[in-house]
Amino acid sequence: xxxxxxxxxxxxxxxxxxxxxxxxxxxxxxxxxxxxxxxxxxxxxxxxxxxxxxxxxxxxxxxxxxxxxxxxxxxxxxxxxxxxxxxxxxxxxxxxxxxxxxxxxxxxxxxxxxxxxxxxxxxxxxxxxxxxxxxxxxxxxxxxxxxxxxxxxxxxxxxxxxxxxxxxxxxxxxxxxxxxxxxxxxxxxxxxxxxxxxxxxxxxxxxxxxxxxxxxxxxxxxxxxxxxxxxxxxxxxxxxxxxxxxxxxxxxxxxxxxxxxxxxxxxxxxxxxxxxxxxxxxxxxxxxxxxxxxxxxxxxxxxxxxxxxxxxxxxxxxxxxxxxxxxxxxxxxxxxxxxxxxxxxxxxxxxxxxxxxxxxxxxxxxxxxx
Amino acid sequence: xxxxxxxxxxxxxxxxxxxxxxxxxxxxxxxxxxxxxxxxxxxxxxxxxxxxxxxxxxxxxxxxxxxxxxxxxxxxxxxxxxxxxxxxxxxxxxxxxxxxxxxxxxxxxxxxxxxxxxxxxxxxxxxxxxxxxxxxxxxxxxxxxxxxxxxxxxxxxxxxxxxxxxxxxxxxxxxxxxxxxxxxxxxxxxxxxxxxxxxxxxxxxxxxxxxxxxxxxxxxxxxxxxxxxxxxxxxxxxxxxxxxxxxxxxxxxxxxxxxxxxxxxxxxxxxxxxxxxxxxxxxxxxxxxxxxxxxxxxxxxxxxxxxxxxxxxxxxxxxxxxxxxxxxxxxxxxxxxxxxxxxxxxxxxxxxxxxxxxxxxxxxxxxxxxxxxxxxxxxxxxxxxxxxxxxxxxxx
Numbered sequence: 001x002x003x004x005x006x007x008x009x010x011x012x013x014x015x016x017x018x019x020x021x022x023x024x025x026x027x028x029x030x031x032x033x034x035x036x037x038x039x040x041x042x043x044x045x046x047x048x049x050x051x052x053x054x055x056x057x058x059x060x061x062x063x064x065x066x067x068x069x070x071x072x073x074x075x076x077x078x079x080x081x082x083x084x085x086x087x088x089x090x091x092x093x094x095x096x097x098x099x100x101x102x103x104x105x106x107x108x109x110x111x112x113x114x115x116x117x118x119x120x121x122x123x124x125x126x127x128x129x130x131x132x133x134x135x136x137x138x139x140x141x142x143x144x145x146x147x148x149x150x151x152x153x154x155x156x157x158x159x160x161x162x163x164x165x166x167x168x169x170x171x172x173x174x175x176x177x178x179x180x181x182x183x184x185x186x187x188x189x190x191x192x193x194x195x196x197x198x199x200x201x202x203x204x205x206x207x208x209x210x211x212x213x214x215x216x217x218x219x220x221x222x223x224x225x226x227x228x229x230x231x232x233x234x235x236x237x238x239x240x241x242x243x244x245x246x247x248x249x250x251x252x253x254x255x256x257x258x259x260x261x262x263x264x265x266x267x268x269x270x271x272x273x274x275x276x277x278x279x280x281x282x283x284x285x286x287x288x289x290x291x292x293x294x295x296x297x298x299x300x301x302x303x304x305x306x307x308x309x310x311x312x313x314x315x316x317x318x319x320x321x322x323x324x325x326x327x328x329x330x331x332x333x334x335x336x337x338x339x340x341x342x343x344x345x346x347x348x349x350x351x352x353x354x355x356x357x358x359x360x361x362x363x364x365x366x367x368x369x370x
Numbered sequence: 371x372x373x374x375x376x377x378x379x380x381x382x383x384x385x386x387x388x389x390x391x392x393x394x395x396x397x398x399x400x401x402x403x404x405x406x407x408x409x410x411x412x413x414x415x416x417x418x419x420x421x422x423x424x425x426x427x428x429x430x431x432x433x434x435x436x437x438x439x440x441x442x443x444x445x446x447x448x449x450x451x452x453x454x455x456x457x458x459x460x461x462x463x464x465x466x467x468x469x470x471x472x473x474x475x476x477x478x479x480x481x482x483x484x485x486x487x488x489x490x491x492x493x494x495x496x497x498x499x500x501x502x503x504x505x506x507x508x509x510x511x512x513x514x515x516x517x518x519x520x521x522x523x524x525x526x527x528x529x530x531x532x533x534x535x536x537x538x539x540x541x542x543x544x545x546x547x548x549x550x551x552x553x554x555x556x557x558x559x560x561x562x563x564x565x566x567x568x569x570x571x572x573x574x575x576x577x578x579x580x581x582x583x584x585x586x587x588x589x590x591x592x593x594x595x596x597x598x599x600x601x602x603x604x605x606x607x608x609x610x611x612x613x614x615x616x617x618x619x620x621x622x623x624x625x626x627x628x629x630x631x632x633x634x635x636x637x638x639x640x641x642x643x644x645x646x647x648x649x650x651x652x653x654x655x656x657x658x659x660x661x662x663x664x665x666x667x668x669x670x671x672x673x674x675x676x677x678x679x680x681x682x683x684x685x686x687x688x689x690x691x692x693x694x695x696x697x698x699x700x701x702x703x704x705x706x707x708x709x710x711x712x713x714x715x716x717x718x719x720x721x722x723x724x725x726x727x728x729x730x731x732x733x734x735x736x737x738x739x740x741x742x743x744x745x746x747x748x749x750x751x752x753x754x755x756x757x758x759x760x761x762x763x764x765x766x
Binding site: 033051125127128129130131135154192193194195200260261262263269271272323327328332333335336337339340343346347350351354358360363 | 435451467496499502503504505509529541572573574575577581638639640642645650651674704707708709710711712714736737739740743744746747748751754756757
């Protein structure tokens with residue numbers, strides 16, 4: 001084991017930290033939130049820094065980095081609540097494509113994902129909760145030498161910004177993954193803001209006709225690919241959350257030092273000090289769990305891997321809730337206002353519980369283990 | 371001791387149920403159950419419907435036009451009206467300044483203001499907190515200077531709930547800057563519809579506008595608008611806060627939100643079954659219902675003990691009530707699952723079709739969860755309440 005960042009990781013994290021501080025400042029973030037569309041300048045900035053190519057293999061113009069690099073980079077993104085579709089496109093879908101055997105699709109898309117020219121999202125959830133990823137209503141059938149896809153996907157992260165989707169569907173009663181460009185006939189995207197001020201969409205596929213080459217994988221291979229993508233997503237998301245918690249703790253410390261009541265700074269009240277200490281404890285738990293997730297991504301024992309990733313997601317979500325709620329509480333009435341960025345961090349930390357499987361989903365994964 | 375409802379109590383409960391079912395306008399009920407935003411007229415319509423029935427002041431004694439109900443009847447009324455989808459009663463007149471005036475104001479002042487509270491002929495708001503004085507309320511800086519014509523008030527108040535509709539503010543001001551902080555405070559009734567009063571909205575986490583900042587610049591207040599005696603405002607303020615804390619437990623709201631939670635859990639599908647069949651969810655619903663039962667009995671016990679003023683138990687009620695309200699909002703969000711992701715504040719405005727892929731409650735769940743964080747902050751934070759409890763039980 002070696003906890004030190006490599007020289008490349010160190011350099012990238014540092015330059016990213018500087019850019020995030022500047023370009024994802026409170027004011028700039030809020031401005032961009034007003035727009036319903038992805039800001040192309042910010043997206044290009046992320047591409048130029050190499051963030052989008054991190055998980056893409058070198059033969060497709062990426063950096064082919066391991067999950068450990070996700071840990072370093074996504075903490076920095078989390079500090080600035082970088083809410084562009086990095087995780088769905090450059091982490092989850094990049095991983096699914098990279099690990100697939102469909103060379104044509106890899107050639108077609110991976111280098112564009114790394115350069116930011118292609119934005120992908122994963123359409124795998126449907127209207128009602130279903131913890132079995134292969135229990136789907138969306139269907140794909142073979143017809144006249146083509147594939148025909150029909151179904152409705154819900155809560156697709158950044159659907160409105162996506163150029164293409166990785167879609168899960170049943171094909172001959174087995175799970176299949178397909179790559180579906182967003183602009184083909186029969187697709188309707190209903191894009192909306194989410195509780196954390198980022199965006200999602202519902203995507204309807206109404207008899208969408210695709211070439212056979214759109215089929216990425218089916219059967220057991222499809223389920224494996226899907227989980228590999230989601231698991232890398234969890235690594236990135238846990239790191240993002242840990243970074244956000246770190247920043248939120250910092251602004252709460254600053255507030256307690258500044259705000260005076262009863263003739264002294266709030267920082268001098270023991271009851272508040274202890275809550276702050278509890279937040280710090282939870283931040284350390286979350287950061288450690290982000291490391292557990294990254295270690296889990298490289299774990300060969302599948303049961304152990306599952307335990308590490310699901311445990312990480314659960315504990316990070318719990319820590320995020322505690323730190324988010326506590327930060328609001330310690331800011332008092334000011335924490336309830338839209339005027340401060342405390343609320344933005346709180347909302348993101350809450351939303352993270354719901355992304356990529358909520359706590360109950362992951363408890364169910366753990367329940368299935370020995 | 372008889373811990374069960376009598377036949378009369380049960381009959382009264384039925385009477386309240388029937389009344390709410392008949393008298394509450396359907397559009398208000400719909401908004402309440404969907405957590406849509408209510409406007410001032412929604413509140414006024416409900417208050418007037420109650421007053422038409424002689425129930426305009428459920429918590430007041432008969433001599434002031436109230437119902438004269440006992441503690442249990444008040445509780446039954448609160449629970450049943452909330453369960454039936456009624457909005458909360460505006461607390462500013464009925465449970466905040468009203469009781470203060472009954473206890474401390476001159477008969478003239480009582481006569482002038484109290485009867486108008488039953489039909490919300492005056493909309494009241496609270497002028498307590500200031501930007502620099504939250505938990506440390508006694509440090510407030512708004513000052514009232516004496517002139518031959520009356521007081522002239524200057525300062526800034528904040529977190530003024532529904533102040534955008536207010537006709538009158540009960541306001542804590544400093545009348546003696548040289549006295550100890552608690553000693554130099556007076557309570558004034560300020561006409562909000564006059565020059566020098568500026569109300570500005572504060573947008574909150576849920577995107578809503580319930581609270582305001584209020585600027586008071588050379589605002590003229592006649593001497594007759596002083597409540598009780600000059601420099602004794604802190605006594606009145608504390609009396610009011612004690613009332614606020616028992617009311618703030620929100621038992622009616624807890625029961626209504628529990629009902630909403632149960633409705634959602636019965637309807638939303640998890641793995642092909644209603645969410646209330648999921649053992650993880652089911653346990654959480656059972657536990658929160660147990661919490662509510664304890665809160666209800668605690669309220670009754672405290673109310674039965676009329677010998678005590680607002681003591682540590684008032685703070686216990688405030689803490690427990692606010693935590694339960696927060697837990698209920700969190701569970702509603704959880705049970706909604708994917709359906710709770712979409713959110714835009716405008717979806718909760720009246721007249722908008724509630725947007726929610728899959729569910730009309732979608733937009734409300736996250737907004738309500740975020741908004742409920744205020745309950746452990748307002749009316750004395752949980753930290754302040756715990757200090758009150760500790761001081762009293764330690765006798766320090």
